[in-house]
Amino acid sequence: MRQPHGQTPHRAEALRLVKVTKTYGTRADGGTGAGEGTAIRALDDITLSLPAGTFTAVMGPSGSGKSTLLHCAAGLDRPDHGLVMVDGEEMTDSAKPPRGEAALTRFRRTRIGFVFQQYNLLPTLTVAQNTILPLKLAGRRVDRDRVERTLTAVGLGDRLGHRPDQLSGGQRQRVAIARALVTEPSVIFADEPTGALDTRSARDVLGLLRDAVRIHGRTVVMVTHDPVAAAYADAVQFLADGRLAGHLGAPTADAVAERLAHLGDDVATGV
Ligand SMILES: Nc1ncnc2c1ncn2[C@@H]1O[C@H](COP(=O)(O)OP(=O)(O)OP(=O)(O)O)[C@@H](O)[C@H]1O
Numbered sequence: 001m002r003q004p005h006g007q008t009p010h011r012a013e014a015l016r017l018v019k020v021t022k023t024y025g026t027r028a029d030g031g032t033g034a035g036e037g038t039a040i041r042a043l044d045d046i047t048l049s050l051p052a053g054t055f056t057a058v059m060g061p062s063g064s065g066k067s068t069l070l071h072c073a074a075g076l077d078r079p080d081h082g083l084v085m086v087d088g089e090e091m092t093d094s095a096k097p098p099r100g101e102a103a104l105t106r107f108r109r110t111r112i113g114f115v116f117q118q119y120n121l122l123p124t125l126t127v128a129q130n131t132i133l134p135l136k137l138a139g140r141r142v143d144r145d146r147v148e149r150t151l152t153a154v155g156l157g158d159r160l161g162h163r164p165d166q167l168s169g170g171q172r173q174r175v176a177i178a179r180a181l182v183t184e185p186s187v188i189f190a191d192e193p194t195g196a197l198d199t200r201s202a203r204d205v206l207g208l209l210r211d212a213v214r215i216h217g218r219t220v221v222m223v224t225h226d227p228v229a230a231a232y233a234d235a236v237q238f239l240a241d242g243r244l245a246g247h248l249g250a251p252t253a254d255a256v257a258e259r260l261a262h263l264g265d266d267v268a269t270g271v
Pocket residue numbers: 024025040041042060061062063064065066067068069
């Protein structure tokens with residue numbers, strides 16, 4: 001599914017990254033000198049294109065840059081260099097003056113949904129209020145029927161008035177998915193959405209993300225450590241040391257585990 005930069009995709013392109021680089025810190029020792037020069041290049045020249053209506057898993061060893069990639073692609077963090085386009089529109093471009101924070105937030109609110117490992121629900125709000133929140137923040141009309149339909153679709157139609165602490169982890173994550181779906185974004189980013197869940201809840205959440213793609217035409221990009229979770233995706237993009245390190249279409253859990261086991265070999269031999 002990866003398209004080299006410049007090649008016309010068959011389907012509309014939901015996400016494009018061109019030469020995205022992100023470096024953290026230059027003096028990690030806080031100025032004592034001992035750690036000077038310890039800048040960490042979390043992303044190194046990433047060029048990537050994802051067609052609309054696809055489900056991609058991002059995998060790689062701890063520290064390989066997966067979350068940084070997601071945050072830069074989702075506009076939660078700014079790359080040092082490079083271009084990020086969502087839905088054909090540039091979100092950040094290091095060659096141009098940066099969008100102001102407010103403009104970036106507006107862009108994110110209309111185009112992007114995010115699902116976090118720890119749900120990030122507001123504890124004092126009900127399920128319905130948490131789900132509506134992104135619409136309210138964006139100043140958009142709240143269609144209560146749609147909100148109810150969205151919550152029913154994730155199996156929580158009878159929990160609208162409950163608060164997060166009255167829900168299981170799996171149910172909380174389903175609220176988070178409803179919240180990500182309700183604005184009808186182009187791209188939903190999910191950072192280890194099943195990391196805190198039991199097997200069955202994880203399966204439900206993965207099924208909902210897959211439905212978001214198959215039924216609602218969204219594009220989903222999900223970071224995971226779990227080959228079984230990755231097998232729900234249409235393709236897996238591997239990362240190692242901040243660089244792209246391979247791609248696997250129609251993944252099975254076994255094939256993903258096998259590729260992960262040999263990821264270091266590929267990097268060492270430059271494959
Ligand atoms: N805010 C930060 N300040 C300094 N270094 C950071 C920061 N965030 C990430 N890093 C570093 O950047 C590199 C990539 O981190 P990132 O969290 O993207 O990796 P990851 O693949 O998501 O890891 P994990 O699987 O452990 O969550 C790591 O070396 C990490 O220590």
